[in-house]
Amino acid sequence: MADKKKTYFETKDINLTAYLMTLSYKIVDVNREKGDGRTVFVFEDKTSRRVGDVLAFYNNKGKFLDYVNAWKDAKNLLHNFNSDLNGK
DSSP states (O other): OOOTOOOOOOOOOHHHHHHHHHHOOOEEEEETTTTTOOEEEEEEEHHHHHHHHHHHHHHTTHHHHHHHHHHHHOOOHHHHHHHHHOOH
């Protein structure tokens, strides 16, 4: 997998993963951790801009987190609606 000349960046945050994908970061590997089974996404690093891109995500500069939260709210509404229909 790893080319010795390239650097890589890992994250377990699926929302950050999706955000980086929208910025054309290339996923080079996906691993499952032993023990807790969490998924680790490995990206080809864009060292010159990664810090800025990650900070923009966590500071919600592009409003991506607003979208993520709205999507989660909509999913919860759908789940609750389905539960109501099924009498649960």
